[in-house]
Amino acid sequence: xxxxxxxxxxxxxVPRDAQIPSHQLMFRAGMIQQLASxxxxxxxxxxxxLNKLEAIIREELEKKGCQEVLLPMVQPSELWEESGRWGxxxxxxxxxxxxKGNDFCLGPTHEEVVTDMVRRNLKSYKQLPWNLFQVQSKxxxxxxxxxxxxxxxxxxxxxxxxFDVDEEASKVTYKKMYDAYTAIFNRCGLEFRAVDAATGxxxxxxxxxxxxxxxxxxxxxxxxDKCDYAANVEKALTKRSEGKMDASALSxxxxxxxxxxxTIEEVAEFLKLPANNFLKSIIYVIDEEPVLVLIQGDLExxxxxxxxxxxxxxxxxxxxxxVRDITGASTGFAGPVGLKKKLRIIxxxxxxxxxxxxxxxxxxxxxLLNVNYGRDYIADQxxxxxFAAAGDSCSLCEGTLEEHRGIEVGQVFFLGTKYSEAMKxxxxxxxxxxxxxxxxxxxxxxxxxxxxxxxxxxxxxxIIWPVAxxxxxxxxxxxxMNKEEVVQTGEDLYKKLKDAGIDVALDDREERAGFKFxxxxxxxxxLQIVIGARSLENGELEVKIRKTGEKKNLPLGEIVxxxxxxxxxxxx
RNA sequence: CGGGGUAUAGCCUAGUGGCUAAGGCGCCUGCUUUGGGAGCAGGAAAUCGCAGGUUCGAGUCCUGCUACCCCGACCA
Numbered sequence: 001x002x003x004x005x006x007x008x009x010x011x012x013x014v015p016r017d018a019q020i021p022s023h024q025l026m027f028r029a030g031m032i033q034q035l036a037s038x039x040x041x042x043x044x045x046x047x048x049x050l051n052k053l054e055a056i057i058r059e060e061l062e063k064k065g066c067q068e069v070l071l072p073m074v075q076p077s078e079l080w081e082e083s084g085r086w087g088x089x090x091x092x093x094x095x096x097x098x099x100k101g102n103d104f105c106l107g108p109t110h111e112e113v114v115t116d117m118v119r120r121n122l123k124s125y126k127q128l129p130w131n132l133f134q135v136q137s138k139x140x141x142x143x144x145x146x147x148x149x150x151x152x153x154x155x156x157x158x159x160x161x162x163f164d165v166d167e168e169a170s171k172v173t174y175k176k177m178y179d180a181y182t183a184i185f186n187r188c189g190l191e192f193r194a195v196d197a198a199t200g201x202x203x204x205x206x207x208x209x210x211x212x213x214x215x216x217x218x219x220x221x222x223x224x225d226k227c228d229y230a231a232n233v234e235k236a237l238t239k240r241s242e243g244k245m246d247a248s249a250l251s252x253x254x255x256x257x258x259x260x261x262x263t264i265e266e267v268a269e270f271l272k273l274p275a276n277n278f279l280k281s282i283i284y285v286i287d288e289e290p291v292l293v294l295i296q297g298d299l300e301x302x303x304x305x306x307x308x309x310x311x312x313x314x315x316x317x318x319x320x321x322x323v324r325d326i327t328g329a330s331t332g333f334a335g336p337v338g339l340k341k342k343l344r345i346i347x348x349x350x351x352x353x354x355x356x357x358x359x360x361x362x363x364x365x366x367x368l369l370n371v372n373y374g375r376d377y378i379a380d381q382x383x384x385x386x387f388a389a390a391g392d393s394c395s396l397c398e399g400t401l402e403e404h405r406g407i408e409v410g411q412v413f414f415l416g417t418k419y420s421e422a423m424k425x426x427x428x429x430x431x432x433x434x435x436x437x438x439x440x441x442x443x444x445x446x447x448x449x450x451x452x453x454x455x456x457x458x459x460x461x462x463i464i465w466p467v468a469x470x471x472x473x474x475x476x477x478x479x480x481m482n483k484e485e486v487v488q489t490g491e492d493l494y495k496k497l498k499d500a501g502i503d504v505a506l507d508d509r510e511e512r513a514g515f516k517f518x519x520x521x522x523x524x525x526x527l528q529i530v531i532g533a534r535s536l537e538n539g540e541l542e543v544k545i546r547k548t549g550e551k552k553n554l555p556l557g558e559i560v561x562x563x564x565x566x567x568x569x570x571x572x
Numbered sequence: 573c574g575g576g577g578u579a580u581a582g583c584c585u586a587g588u589g590g591c592u593a594a595g596g597c598g599c600c601u602g603c604u605u606u607g608g609g610a611g612c613a614g615g616a617a618a619u620c621g622c623a624g625g626u627u628c629g630a631g632u633c634c635u636g637c638u639a640c641c642c643c644g645a646c647c648a
Contacts, residue, residue, distance in 0.1 A: 012597060012609065013584045017641055027583095037640065085648095092647070109648050143573080143646050151647085159648090199648085218647095317645090411648075443648070480606055514608035521608090532607055542607090 001472065003507045007044050010519050020216045022454035023148030025463050029523045031471075038145025038153030042447075045523065048471035049450050050156065053188065054135050056468065057158050057444060060184045064176045066131040066160055071113045073137060077103035079112040083422045088313045094141045106139035111419050111441060114161040119425035122437060125165050128427065129173055133160035135446060149447040150218070150407065160442040165429070167416070170438040174206070174414050177442045181210050181410050184444070187571070189466025190453060193406065195221050196231035198304040199413060206414035210444075211406030212452040221406045222388055226399025232408075234304035238392035238401065242382055243353030251356050251370040253337070259365045262332025264297040267367055271358065274298075279351055279359035279371060281334040283318040283326060283343075286310050290318055290326055290343050294336060294379065296350035297358075299386040306346070306385050327362040335359030335368055336377040347379035348386050407452040408445070415439040457547075463524030464547050467570035472505040474527040474563055475520050479513040483533050490531050493541075493559060500560050502567065521546065527566060529559060 008030030017034070018024040026032045031046035042050065058068065077095070080086035085093075086105075094106045107113065114132060122128070138157045145153050160177065164170035178194065185192045190212050197209040209232055211221055223230035231237070261267040264278050278297025283290055284306070291310075295301050307315045323331045328340040336345055339362055351357070352373050361368040371377070390403040417436040419425065425437045450469065457464040467473055474497065478490030487508075494506040505525065507516050513532075520528050530542040540553045543562065554562055 009582080009598075010609090011583055015583065016578080019642080034640090089648095090646090111648080138648095140647080144642095144644090146641085413648080441648080477607095482606070512606055512608090512610065514606095514610075516609090517607075518609045530607075534607080 001505045003475075003505055004509045006505070010522055018148060020147050020150070020455065021458050022150070022216075022451040025454055025458055025522070025524075026148060026451070029463060032149065038142055038151070040149065040152060040154075045471040046450070049465070049469050050446060052469045052471075053446055053449060054158070056187050057135070057184055057446070060180045060187070061131075061133055061158075061160065064131070064180045065129075066133045066180075068134060069114075069117075069132045070134050070136065071107070071110050071117070073107050073139070074104050075107050075110075075113055077105065079116055079423075080105060083112050083115075083419055084313070085112070090314075092140050092142065094139055107136075108138055108140040109441075109443075110134070110159055111161065111415075111439075112423070115419045115423045115425050115439070118161075118163055118437070119420075119423060122163065122425060122427050125427050125429050125435070128437070129162060129164045129169060131160060131162040131173060131177075133158060133442075147216070147218075147451075149451040150216075152447065155448065156446040158444040158446055162440040162442070163420075163425070163437040164440075165427070165435065165438070167438050170414060170416075170440055171206075174412060174440050177412050177440065178208060181412060181442070181444070185210055185212070185409065185449075187468050188449065188453060189468055189570075190409075190449075190456060192409070193221065193223065193230050193404075195223070195406070196229075196235050197411060198232060198234040198308060208412050209406075209408045210410035210412075211404075212409050212449075212456060213404055214407050214452060214455040215405055216455050217405035217407040219406045219408050221404045222390065222392075222401040223404065224394040224397060224399040225402050227394060227397040229394055229396045229399075233387055233389075233403075234302065236388040236401065237384065237395035238388040239395055240349045240384055240386070242349050245353045245355045245372065245374075249355055250372050250375060253371065253376065254369040255361050255363075255366055256369060257365060258367045261365075261367075267358065268297070271367070273358060277354070277356075277358060279335065279354065279357040281336060281359050283323050283334055284315055285318045285322065286315050287312045290322055292326075292334070292336060292339070292343055292345045293347075293385065294345065294351050294359075295348040295386055296354055299348065299350055301348070302385055302387045305383075309346070309381070309383050309385060327360070329360065329362050329364045329366075333360035333362060333364055333366065335362055335371065336379075337368055337371055338362045345377070345379040345381075346385065347373070347382045349382060349384055350386060351379075352382050407448065407455060409449040409452050410442075410444040412442045413440060415441055458524075461518075462522030465524045465526055467526045467567055470503075470524065470526050472525055473503045473567055474529060475505045475507055475523075475525040476529045476531065477507050477513075477516050477520060478531045479516070480533050481508075481510050485536060486531050486533055489536060489541075489556070493529065493531070493556075496560050497563060500564060502560075502563055526570065527563060529563075 011028045014024050018027050032040045096104050135158045139154050142153050162173045192212045194208045197207040199207045220233040222236040261270045268275050275298040280295045280297050282293050303315045326341045327334045356370040359371050392401050420437040426434045429435045476490050476494050478486045480486045497504040528544040544551045
């Protein structure tokens with residue numbers, strides 16, 4: 001590519017709206033431009049990088065027997081009604097009507113469409129396994145798009161869906177995909193960890209996220225300092241279990257006046273008692289059923305664990321009216337003792353052994369002292385529904401959990417029969433008996449992976465591309481454009497490198513040296529080949545390695561082989 | 573959806589009710605310069621987010637709306 005012809009523009013100044021390095025740098029390097037909140041134009045440099053990333057993904061998936069398809073982005077509501085998700089997916093699903101008034105949505109994910117397609121074609125166990133993938137733009141009307149490509153509304157995703165005869169076969173597929181993802185992110189030159197993950201709305205009961213470690217990551221990951229255990233904080237377990245309290249020390253209930261003190265902090269301050277002495281009582285609406293959730297005052301309720309525990313599709317805080325109906329008091333004074341209406345109670349392990357705890361009295365401006373599990377109330381279920389935190393004990397060994405920030409670039413799910421059952425995706429087994437296909441689904445945020453690579457690999461001057469996904473592997477920089485010899489050497493070298501199959505750019509603009517250097521550093525070409533009049537007199541050129549800043553002079557004749565070798569080494 | 577903020581040329585900004593809306597980056601022309609975003613001279617480019625209002629006079633004050641950003645809630 002001749003840079004004089006490249007569709008892009010670099011900027012010295014950082015746009016105010018860009019907050020994190022990848023967004024700032026992609027914008028400054030002329031890779032992306034925002035069209036609307038969370039919706040971006042991808043310029044040639046970005047497209048080139050994405051193409052390489054997609055090529056790696058395709059190669060690794062095809063190695064595992066996956067086949068590429070392309071499914072529609074606009075999807076009829078009927079399929080979503082069939083899976084049940086039309087009802088509970090929420091406003092993140094962008095719904096539209098066609099001219100006839102029929103309901104459609106922009107695909108945020110494709111379980112419905114792919115399951116529908118497969119069931120039309122699936123007849124016999126002999127056809128399986130199938131693993132279909134696509135690379136496509138998804139649309140999710142995110143509540144708060146942010147950080148450039150990290151969390152857009154429209155974003156490029158690779159999604160794959162596997163269909164197997166039974167659970168055992170599906171788990172083999174799952175492992176294959178796990179391995180494929182490991183290979184993909186390794187080839188991209190990323191430092192990442194695969195962690196245990198929650199399954200959220202998509203369902204299923206086994207999932208791993210691939211998290212690129214970076215300071216700006218939105219996700220919190222906990223990992224053990226002794227063993228291999230690592231998990232998203234939404235899922236992370238720690239050594240907690242049901243305990244016994246000292247039954248000889250129970251005190252009598254006592255109602256106290258706590259005017260205006262709603263939060264644990266406020267009441268703790270008012271009563272001069274520590275937060276862990278409180279019983280946090282929160283009313284949730286879980287799949288339309290109100291549920292009282294109890295946890296020790298200094299811990300947070302992990303809604304993701306709660307959702308998994310209940311096998312629920314949705315978990316939301318109850319509104320004030322619901323709270324009043326149930327407790328007879330306004331929000332902030334709920335407790336498990338003396339409720340107006342009976343409802344299901346879910347408690348965290350932490351409350352089972354809490355002695356003489358304080359909770360809301362189900363009466364405005366009153367709390368109840370010395371509330372004890374077993375004597376004063378019982379829960380329908382006691383489980384681990386709290387967030388683990390750094391410093392907690394590992395659930396598997398004697399180690400301690402430590403925390404990292406991560407960018408979720410990929411996730412693999414074992415789905416089971418959630419969708420094949422809802423949508424009757426079946427086949428006939430050896431005995432002629434109808435069986436449900438067992439599914440898995442596997443996503444990679446392609447644009448997000450590109451952004452994550454930049455988050456992990458940049459410096460004050462710009463991007464430092466891993467060679468495998470660099471828009472161009474090398475740039476040739478003729479410095480003195482008024483010197484025929486310099487220009488000609490650049491042209492010749494450019495041609496030679498291209499002929500050698502190297503992805504090369506030639507900065508043939510009439511610009512000064514400093515300008516070209518700054519641009520090259522910003523765009524982040526892994527190698528810069530500098531053609532200057534001075535060194536050319538000795539028949540040498542200067543090669544700069546972006547990653548290390550190292551510069552070396554090489555004879556003209558050795559440049560191509562040096563570049564080839566460098567690329568080879570970096571990619572492996 | 574709650575809280576906060578911003579909106580002036582492609583980008584970053586100045587503009588305190590008063591003359592023709594100012595500067596930097598970038599862009600065009602010419603000269604000069606040629607190893608880390610050069611210099612000089614000239615030039616193009618703005619419906620001051622939109623709609624109302626107050627005023628002799630509004631980029632500036634008021635009201636409403638919209639868009640965008642940040643924090644939170646939310647997030648296969």
